[in-house]
Amino acid sequence: MAAVDLLLNNEQSHYDIEPFRDLITRAFLEVLAREGADPDVEVSLTFVDDEQIRVLNREYRAKDTATDVLSFPQDDEDGFMSIPGMPQVLGDIVISLPRAEEQAETFGHSLEREVVYLAVHGLLHLLGFDHEDEEGRAEMRAREEAVMEAIGLRRGE
Numbered sequence: 001m002a003a004v005d006l007l008l009n010n011e012q013s014h015y016d017i018e019p020f021r022d023l024i025t026r027a028f029l030e031v032l033a034r035e036g037a038d039p040d041v042e043v044s045l046t047f048v049d050d051e052q053i054r055v056l057n058r059e060y061r062a063k064d065t066a067t068d069v070l071s072f073p074q075d076d077e078d079g080f081m082s083i084p085g086m087p088q089v090l091g092d093i094v095i096s097l098p099r100a101e102e103q104a105e106t107f108g109h110s111l112e113r114e115v116v117y118l119a120v121h122g123l124l125h126l127l128g129f130d131h132e133d134e135e136g137r138a139e140m141r142a143r144e145e146a147v148m149e150a151i152g153l154r155r156g157e
Helices: 018-034 050-061 097-107 111-126 134-150
Strands: 005-010 041-048 069-073 088-096
Touching: 005 018, 018 041, 018 111, 018 134, 041 050, 041 111, 050 069, 050 088, 050 097, 069 111, 088 097, 088 111, 097 111, 111 134
Parallel strands: 005 041, 041 088
Antiparallel strands: 069 088
16 A cells, blocks of 8 residues: 655654654645655655754745745656655655744644644645745645644644
8 A cells, every 4th residue: 555655854853753743644644645645655754953944945945934845846857756665755744843842832733733733834845735825824824734633633732
């Protein structure tokens, strides 16, 4: 049976990331099913601190500030080819856990919900969704909240 190959990387030492694994995998499977995408994919997800994500944001987006999540899609235009029988590599997601904790407190829900929400947001970017305008923001937000509802992580939880 095909399933998401979630490669978790921990580049920070303040939080235990293992409790997020199953929730993120369930959320990713829900996203892929809703978008009609093959679930046989590989996604690398790295947890960092604010300073590490600030450096990445500066280097790749020319924004010298910490952010909550960054996505780096696999660029098929550079000649990367999928290997038959192997999962399609979608790309990398980076989440700042201190930023996620701060946002969870601000929004009044659990750290788990915020981390999964950010992971879903990142996966949607890897699938080609964007939020450069109000219409795109509303479309992504609706997709994100539908997934969160489907896996039982409603707002305020």
